[in-house]
Amino acid sequence: MTDAATALTFFFLIFFKVPPKSFTVIKMFLIFLFAPLTLVIAENVLPSDFIRCRQKDNKLNECLTGAVPDALRRMKEGIPALKVPALEPLLVSGMDIDSGSGPVVISQNYRRIKLHGLTDSILTTYKADLKHYRLRTESITPKMEFIADYVMKGRILVLPIQGKGVANITMVNLIVKHDLIGEPIKKDGETYMHIKDYKVKFIPEKVSLQFSNLFNGDKRLGDQMNLFLNENSELVFNELKDSYEKSLSSVFQDVTNKIFDKVPMNKIFPEE
Numbered sequence: 001m002t003d004a005a006t007a008l009t010f011f012f013l014i015f016f017k018v019p020p021k022s023f024t025v026i027k028m029f030l031i032f033l034f035a036p037l038t039l040v041i042a043e044n045v046l047p048s049d050f051i052r053c054r055q056k057d058n059k060l061n062e063c064l065t066g067a068v069p070d071a072l073r074r075m076k077e078g079i080p081a082l083k084v085p086a087l088e089p090l091l092v093s094g095m096d097i098d099s100g101s102g103p104v105v106i107s108q109n110y111r112r113i114k115l116h117g118l119t120d121s122i123l124t125t126y127k128a129d130l131k132h133y134r135l136r137t138e139s140i141t142p143k144m145e146f147i148a149d150y151v152m153k154g155r156i157l158v159l160p161i162q163g164k165g166v167a168n169i170t171m172v173n174l175i176v177k178h179d180l181i182g183e184p185i186k187k188d189g190e191t192y193m194h195i196k197d198y199k200v201k202f203i204p205e206k207v208s209l210q211f212s213n214l215f216n217g218d219k220r221l222g223d224q225m226n227l228f229l230n231e232n233s234e235l236v237f238n239e240l241k242d243s244y245e246k247s248l249s250s251v252f253q254d255v256t257n258k259i260f261d262k263v264p265m266n267k268i269f270p271e272e
Contacts, residue, residue: 046263047079055130055269064126068137072119084258089114092251095148097243104239106154106161113148115248117141121176130269133182133193141174150211156236161225165213173205180256190264198253200245207233 046052050071053063078086085091092113097106120142127136150167154160181197209229214222229236260268 045081046259046267047074049074052270055266055271060128060269061126064128064137065123068123068126069121069139072121076119079259082259082262084255087255088119089116089147090118090251090255091115095247097240097247102239103157104154104236106152106156106240108240109151110148110167111150113146115144115146115251117144128269130193130265133184135178135180135182137178137180139176139178141176142172144171144174146170152211156229156232159225159228161214163211163214163216163222165211167212168208168210170208170210171202171204171206172208175203175205177201177203178252180253182260184265185261191266192263193260193265193268195253195256195260198249198256200249200252202241202245204237207237209233209236 051063051067053060053067057063072087075084076086076088078084092115094109094111095113097108097110118141121139122141123137123139125136125138129135146167146169148167149165151164152167153162177200179197179199180195181199182193182195185192185194210226211222211229214225
């Protein structure tokens with residue numbers, strides 16, 4: 001942008017016979033004038049070091065299976081030009097989890113959430129149906145940590161539970177099934193693949209739960225409840241996972257659309 005402004009400044013000086021002493025003023029004006037345009041152009045491009053997978057490649061799915069985890073690792077610090085947040089950790093302002101039913105009835109409110117481990121995910125399968133704007137993948141994350149401030153109240157089996165503090169929910173060898181359903185959006189002669197629905201299913205090998213300050217800081221009751229939660233972590237997680245899946249699906253959808261809504265489809269998946 002600076003080189004272009006310099007060239008245009010010389011044009012003004014020569015063609016319009018502007019005094020040389022005005023060089024700096026004109027150059028700064030042109031930079032100010034064209035900077036927004038430069039930003040718009042930058043926002044329509046993926047970082048150059050991202051692996052591109054061509055739409056007509058016979059091994060498109062194989063290419064994407066390697067390209068997506070590579071992109072996740074490169075996005076640890078985010079993509080400022082596209083306003084994509086850092087993914088390690090991924091910060092989420094808040095989530096409200098439904099109380100559930102049956103043996104586990106808990107109202108949970110989480111704030112200042114940090115999700116650790118997403119960028120270590122490995123894709124095991126990828127199925128892209130670009131003609132119908134659909135992407136289906138399966139990944140495994142060795143360790144995903146969900147750390148947040150929490151407020152909780154309810155019961156597990158016949159035991160009451162309540163507290164307000166810091167929660168750490170850790171899922172080990174977490175298999176995630178992703179189903180992205182998109183639709184074409186036309187803007188300025190380009191087609192964008194907007195994700196209108198994003199569904200996930202969580203299948204962890206193991207879940208550990210730790211809630212600080214249960215029962216208003218009663219250490220004995222808190223330790224007993226945390227022990228009970230971990231002895232019954234599969235039951236607790238399975239009763240509440242639909243709510244976790246729904247909440248995190250919307251988070252993943254928002255992050256994905258920060259790229260898909262700004263970068264044309266043919267620049268994410270080149271046609272040739």
